[in-house]
Amino acid sequence: MLLSLRTLQYIVTAADALSITDAAKHLNVSQPSISAAISQAEQQIGMEIFLRHHAKGISLTVAGRKFVNEARQLLKHAYDFNLSTQSLSHELAGEITVGCFLTLATRFMPGLLADFSKRYPGINVRMEEGNQQELTQGLLAGEIEIAIAYTYALPDEIHSSPLTSLPPYIVVSENHPLAYRDKVSIYEFQYEPLILLDLPLSRDYFLRLFHSCQIEPKIIYRSSSYELIRGLVGHGHGYTIHNAIPGTSYAYDGSRTVVLAIEEALPTADVTCLTLKRHNTRPAVQIFARYVQEQFSQTGIFSPKNLYASARKM
Secondary structure: OOOOHHHHHHHHHHHHHOOHHHHHHHHOOOHHHHHHHHHHHHHHHOOOOEEEEOOOEEEEOHHHHHHHHHHHHHHHHHHHHHHHHHOOOOOOOEEEEEEEEHHHHHHHHHHHHHHHHHHOOOEEEEEEEEOHHHHHHHHHOOOOOEEEEEOOOOOOOEEEEEEEEEOOEEEEEOOOOOOOOOEEOHHHHOOOEEEEEOOOOHHHHHHHHHHHOOOOOEEEEEEOOHHHHHHHHHOOOOEEEEOOOOOOOEOOOOOEEEEEEEOOOOOOEEEEEEEEOOOOOOHHHHHHHHHHHHHOOOOOOOOHHHHHHHHHHO
16 A cells, blocks of 8 residues: 555655644644654554654654655655646746755845746745755755755755865955955965854865964954955955855945955865755756856856856956
């Protein structure tokens, strides 16, 4: 006997809530209905999906976590199928979940989503922001279907399609003594205070830039918010290094920064499009993946030439 889509929905909702009671409230069904569906499913597949904790809800077993990830993908395919059978048109429709690295989201996603929605009005994009670890975990859990991120520490289960390479730039206040220059050497900043973008894996990349030049940076502030960092830089508290350069020289608080190219040939940060290897990508997700590749190509709005010109306009 095959498990019904309703049973799978009960199981996935319970896994998300880690509570049968909360899952029942969310789905507007009785608690015994969900409990019975879970027990019947466990009997059919011959394994425990959940561990029951008295008065403390439920948790997934190792096998249950894999089961829920697969069930989540199946439900998304079923959702697309239902949409296509309800509308007899050929217009592509559905909802996709797109993840994006925090700083890349700030720079690229507003333009991408605005243009994508005009081209494909039938596809609704739900966006999730996160650091590199959060995005890869979301992909593995089936909570994110496609992500725009960096190439850092990718698990074997994730497929990576290159989008672009972003060189590092030094960002200083408009009043900095070197702000008038087009290019600077990283050695000119080895004794100046650094404000570090402190995100998992990202911080390692930035520190490697200095260590490759045998420089020990003077870190004065650390923050996971690039807008806070730009404000601190704009007020002359120090400098920072960044790759996804904003399209404006104004920080959120109104202070101004200047972007300087670096003379040394330092490693770039490679941006990529991530999907799971083991799943067939849904049509709507495939459309979004092709669209993103197009926008980062030589003729796209985020081509390397356009990105460099945008940085120099600041």
